[in-house]
Amino acid sequence: MKIKNINILHQGSSPTDLPTEGLGFGRYFTKLIFTQQYDPENGWHKREIKNRGSLDLDPTAQIFHCGQGIFEGIKAFQQVDGQVAFFRIEEHLKRFNKSAIRMAMPTIALDNHLEAIKKLVALEKNWIPSSEGAALYIRPVMIANESTLEVRASNTFMHFILLSPVGPYFGNGLNPVSVYISHDYVRAVQGGTGEAKTIGNYAASLLATENARKDGFQQVLWLDANERRYVEEVGGMNIAFVYGDTHISTPGLTGSILPGVTRDSIAKLSASLGFTFSEDKIDINTLVKDLRTGNVTEVFAMGTGAIIAPVGRLKYMDEEIIVNEQRVGPVSKKLFKALTDIHYGRSSSPAGWLEHLEE
Numbered sequence: 001m002k003i004k005n006i007n008i009l010h011q012g013s014s015p016t017d018l019p020t021e022g023l024g025f026g027r028y029f030t031k032l033i034f035t036q037q038y039d040p041e042n043g044w045h046k047r048e049i050k051n052r053g054s055l056d057l058d059p060t061a062q063i064f065h066c067g068q069g070i071f072e073g074i075k076a077f078q079q080v081d082g083q084v085a086f087f088r089i090e091e092h093l094k095r096f097n098k099s100a101i102r103m104a105m106p107t108i109a110l111d112n113h114l115e116a117i118k119k120l121v122a123l124e125k126n127w128i129p130s131s132e133g134a135a136l137y138i139r140p141v142m143i144a145n146e147s148t149l150e151v152r153a154s155n156t157f158m159h160f161i162l163l164s165p166v167g168p169y170f171g172n173g174l175n176p177v178s179v180y181i182s183h184d185y186v187r188a189v190q191g192g193t194g195e196a197k198t199i200g201n202y203a204a205s206l207l208a209t210e211n212a213r214k215d216g217f218q219q220v221l222w223l224d225a226n227e228r229r230y231v232e233e234v235g236g237m238n239i240a241f242v243y244g245d246t247h248i249s250t251p252g253l254t255g256s257i258l259p260g261v262t263r264d265s266i267a268k269l270s271a272s273l274g275f276t277f278s279e280d281k282i283d284i285n286t287l288v289k290d291l292r293t294g295n296v297t298e299v300f301a302m303g304t305g306a307i308i309a310p311v312g313r314l315k316y317m318d319e320e321i322i323v324n325e326q327r328v329g330p331v332s333k334k335l336f337k338a339l340t341d342i343h344y345g346r347s348s349s350p351a352g353w354l355e356h357l358e359e
């Protein structure tokens, strides 16, 4: 089906009261959004860029009752030579379509999605922050909007794209975070939706995260649902463990873990940085032992938001474990530098990882 033109209803804007420091994550939004509509006869149509206001949604819309909804999180960077670059955007857009298929939703052709993002970012390019650690976070979302209370896939959908200028995810850059290993709750099961970036996964994770917060921990590390024994991931980030000085071990993709683009990037960069990388079945009991003895020297989480989030403190059952004296380790530092040097164009990037706004 031919892609319809984008109707630009309002003009781009510039931020007026945006702080240069302390942007936070997902606190500020540009004025414009992109939206398009789907129905089986017309495919994706009514492609518009317009001022962000309320969405036109009936209370009977399927999203409120069955929760067919997916999203992505992509970053664009203001590079040192003045160009704007999207990091591995095609990987993100392909994963968006995989999430769509899992959730019985229509896919979006890559050129449709890419054109929408590029047009929107081009109009709002004054919002792209240039300070170190900052980026323009791009949040595509698809929701079911057919009016029905029947429990079935919707026939109609809405796709929208938000832009948010963001700073470092955890405030002041590379600072170790604390992680509570959940034994009572699970995030996802094999055969379920853990592999998809679908909104319900996050709803399912909130209670455990709130409980962990009350206990003084920032994030939850999830174990597998069947045995509550094998390490899976953090709620919005994948996890890795450093053995000795150079070996990085991460849980293999079991079907209930979100296949992160950052995780994949680190896997692909490891060898050139002098690291070995393996995907393993990581037993929590063995891991706790390896942490106690110091066989594991560093723990870090990885995702588009934080890029690398070193873990300084873990709690499993009643035991609290301190990692690397709660300091940022050399492997985390090196990976963070390697990735951010690519993001900001300070070093060359593997082929196809960067897409520029203007060629």
Ligand SMILES: *Cc1c(COP(=O)(O)O)cnc(C)c1O
Binding pocket: 073, 197, 233, 234, 235, 236, 237, 238, 258, 259, 260, 261, 262, 263, 302, 303, 304, 305
């Ligand atoms: C988005 C996300 C990740 C990280 O994926 P990236 O592509 O690296 O941003 C990891 N786990 C979950 C549950 C996620 O939603």
